[in-house]
Amino acid sequence: MNKLIVITGQTATGKTKLALDYAQKYNGELINCDSRQIYRYLDIITGKDITTNKYYVVNKNKNSSIGYYLLSDRTSSVEERRDLPAGRQETAGVKKSLAKKIWLYDIINPDQYFSSFDYQRCALFIIKKLLEEDKTPIIVGGTYLYLKHLLYGFDTENIPPNWNLRKILSKKSVKELQKILKEQDAQSFNRLNNSEKNNPQRLIRKIEIVMYYDRHPELVSGSDLSFLRKQESRFRNKFGMTYFLNKKLHIKNLKIEFIALKFKNKDSLRKTIEKRVEERLKxxxxxxxxxxxxxxxxxxDPGLKTIGYKQLISHLRGELSRDEAISQWISKEIQYAKRQYAFMKRDKNISWRDV
Known part of the structure; x- marks a missing residue:
């Protein structure tokens, strides 16, 4: 039987540890689904669970590479780790026989843009590979936009990335990107929620899509496209998550287990985030x-606009004291965890677990 396990939820809830347990039980391999961990060199602050410094590349082009690291079957503490070059950490006493692969860490450099469309293509490549090897793919991470487009697809998935455009737009501020999208297609901008309107990656992908259709007007003329989109939407609603992936993977019997972890209360969330930030500083x-x-x-650069990096860079530039930067980092992580739950709770296919 073809099986896919998805483990998502709020940040700092122990998703990777649970994924490793499932990997042992179901002969599985992990596939990262954290938009912050796709960047090379961003290791400590993003919380990559890297237990070896060796990266095995299986697919590479000029813009990205797909490969894996080996993880131990347990989550190491601060005391159990030792320093490695470029900020890597290695867990003492990792047993080779228990090590499991995690894919889609370190795909691109910090100055490169990476959309949910790009993630979908990479993840499908790995899922198909693992299923062919009779292994269980285990998606693990809290970036719900990536999960949503991987599991349910989206109307613009066949629009290819425009790398030159992305390079130019990645240097723009959020306000500049908002202005460009408004000028190109005000309706597309107005359909975004507040979080999306302030997400540079989301804005860049929207601009990319609008400009693609400007070059290919035949794709949006007439009623054919509208009919196909409505038909596709009906199939997704009727058959759920399996419809899109079965179609993409050319199989018929994929079973999906969709798990999400959340904190029991706000106090638990805050204490866990504070402890994790302290550990990463150490x-x-x-x-x-x-x-x-x-x-x-x-x-x-896109990679350094993420939580933790922004606040500490402001500290290094003298704009914030160390304590102010840490306080803002903690606050931003807590806000992010709340947004994660707000988005994910709308998905009726998710089975929730408290931690």
């Missing part, structure tokens, strides 16, 4: 940022 979060900046990357 592991060398500030040094990690210094090393990345020395490599020539800037705070305007």
């Amino acid at each position: 592991l060398g979060a500030i040094e990690e940022i210094k090393n990345i900046l020395k490599m020539g990357y800037t705070e305007n």
Whole structure:
């Protein structure tokens, strides 16, 4: 039987640990679904569970590479880790026989843009590969937009990435991107929710789509496209998650187990986030940022616009004290966890578990 396991939920709820348990039980391999962990060099602050410094590449092009790391069957504590080059950590005493692969860490550099469309293509490549090897793909991570488009598809999935356009737009501020999209297609901008309107990656993908249709007006003329979209939507609603993936993978019997983890209460959420931020500072979060900046990357690059990096870069530039930066980092992580739950709770296919 073809089986896919999805483990998502709020940040800091122990998703990777649970995924490793499932990997042992079902002969599985993990596939990262965290939009912050796709970037190379962003290790400590994003919380990559890397237990070896060796990265095995299986597919590579000029813009990205797909490969895997090996993880142990347990989550290591701060005391059990030792420093490795470029901010990596290795767990002492990792047993090779228990190590499991995790795919889709370190796909691109911090200055590159990566959309949910790009993620879908990479994840489908790995899922198909693992199923052919009679293994169980286990998607793990809290980026629901990636999951949504992987499991349910989206109308614009066949629009290819425009790398030159992305490179130009990635240097723009959120306000500049908003202005460009409004000028190109005000309706597309108005359909975005507040979070999407302030998400540079989402804005860039929307601009990319609008400009693609501007070059291919035949794709949006007439009633054919509208009919096909409505027909596709009816199939998704009727057959659920399996419809899209069965179609993409050319199989008929895929079974999906969709699990999400959430905190029991706000107090538990705050304490866990505070502890995790403290641990990552001890592991060398500030040094990690210094090393990345020395490599020539800037705070305007897509990868460094994420939580933790923005606040600590402001501290390094003298705009915030260390305590102010840490406080803002914690607050942003808590807000992010709340947004995650707000989006995910709308998905009726999710089976929730409290931690």
